[in-house]
Amino acid sequence: MSVFSNKSDGSGAGSGAKGFREAKGNLSLDSVTKQFGDFTAVDDLSLEVPRGSFFALLGPSGCGKTTTLRMVAGLEQPSRGRIRIGDTDLTGSRPYERPVNTVFQSYALFPHLTIVDNVAFGPKRRGAKDAAKLAADALELVQMTHLAARKPSQLSGGQQQRVAVARALVNRPEVLLLDEPLGALDLKLRRQMQVELKRIQTEVGLTFIHVTHDQEEAMTMADTVAVMNLGRIEQLGHPEVLYDLPKTTFVANFLGQSNLGTGQVTGTDGDNLVVEVAGTTVRIPKERSTVSDGAITFGVRPEKVRISDTQPEGAGNDVKAKVVDVSFTGVATQFLVTTPSGATWGVYEQNLDVARNHLRPGDDVWLEWDSGHAFGVPVDDAGAAAGAAAADEDAAQPVAAS
Template sequence: MADQAVALRGLRKSFGSVEAVAGVDLGIADGEFFAMLGPSGSGKTTVLRMIAGFETPTAGTVELGGRDVTRLAPFERDVNTVFQDYALFPHMSVLQNVEYGLRVKKVPNRREKALEALATVRLEGFGKRRPSELSGGQRQRVALARALVNRPRVLLLDEPLGALDLKLREEMQVELKAIQREVGITFLFVTHDQEEALTMSDRVAVFDQGRIEQVGTPAEVYERPASAFVAGFVGTSNLISGEAAQAVLGRDGTFSVRPEKLRVAPPEEAVGDGEHSATGLVTEVVYAGPATRFVVDLDAGGRLIALQQNLQVSSMDVMGLRGTRVRLVWHRRHEFAIV
């Protein structure tokens, strides 16, 4: 990949007998918003810490802008990190917090640069306040401004939205992406929240047990997962295998189809060209406002979950389907084989 901001080659990290990162090769382009997604203990945060210089790899190399920085100290790398707890100095004003790194490096025009950084994160006029006088979202923006003010080549974000409530977190997801586009800096975002990764990133690396399972755009990872783990971790996925695969699809193997690709229809409904279907009993109905989730036990064995938008139905309409027989219908192009 040309113009790589980050290149990881054969990266490994062991803590005693535990191999936290088991051989990671990855390239991240300049100006890319890249997410490392995975459950706790999957190795994503350890990879970020090795890029930042907080951990030394057991093997492999870390390159930033084509320069090998594997053995360099954190302050010798052209990166900054934003953490979940923000780590703001409580005795300093917002402006002083943002200026701090510039003052340590004796950068001229510190006040002007700090004010510009605050404007970038939409905090004009907040410079005189203390962190204790800010909301959680505002403190997160201050931490972001402090990291951006040095204009690093790569900004590392270690689950920075984890402490925010749901509504604010969703707002900040959109805001972070807008800021990244505005400043043009490579953002490397670590999260266990698949919605965050899909919402904000240009590409996603899905981690499991110290390895990368798949790298791709959000659409590629969601629509064409490379493994059963990715299919199950990134969104909800139905797996069809064994006798059910043979009975419903006419072939062996394990296949997956997303819940929103399934249409709930009467059991007698005819199936169109290019479609597959399976009949079964609705065992559970979950009404969630915009959509309803149906749990269907198939006659052929196994269980599928269907997600249907509530376009012209009410909660009374859908709740009455529990205990009835239905046919689930989907197009063949929406099913994919799982290796």
């Protein structure tokens, strides 16, 4: 087992006598609020991160995720609320007193020191007699032993990122904070590092909290994702659950893409709600809707929709549309269509056949989906617009803002 691993430890908490740095257990935020003058950056946020998990705070710029991370690190103090690890209250303690380390997007390596000396810096300052051994083990964990004698300027961005992780892990923190650590890397290297960070987290068994605006990054690495908006958590859960069953229009728009329509619940049909959306009758499983009557926003993901130039047999869960754009992307073909209500929908069709797609802009088509793939959320025009705008902004700006 790695010398950095916490897997063999119990979940007992450190007492005040042992000091803040001995705290062990789940990370808890209890009704935490952070205000800067009249602006509330984090609003009454309560959260528990299980020990040893990979947790992601996901959201657009300005949603409060980085402020939350800075409060966990001790770089900011909450205006109200408490921050605990296990039974140890860290509120008010200083950053160096906490069993927490941060990997920043800028890496912040010392340019005049070798890689091994960068990693050994922390243990040496603590007076650890085995600082050299600890640094060597950390470099081996991130597969950088062969570059130990180089200076940071002689490394690529991805290599510097690995060193920054090693320098944080060598201190054996209870919690490792990752503040947009992959934002400065190109797309291919970013994807490689996603896999590497997950491997490292699994091997060492530490609690990782990853702050990012990149939904693919969060879903690829994290066991649990919290989607933040306006200082609050909109929805929290496993990545697959968040994507498949969003609970708000903001999450439906920000996390991936959704085809949405506002309608009215007109009745029930067994386990389904019957909904009238722009003159079309659709069905939504009751268990997949947070609304049971009145106004409702119907949604279905683009890859769940089938497109055809002939009307499907049977009634319900289909709508006529007109093709406005066709894009071949290799593994799939993406269609943009307009429905009779004027809404623009997306359809992703995987390229499984050798025959080329024959649909072209201007063609009349029919869209069909299984009711089990639909979802219902409360009507929230502001949330829908904010989620769509945030998703568009982050897609256009791959390098993260804090």
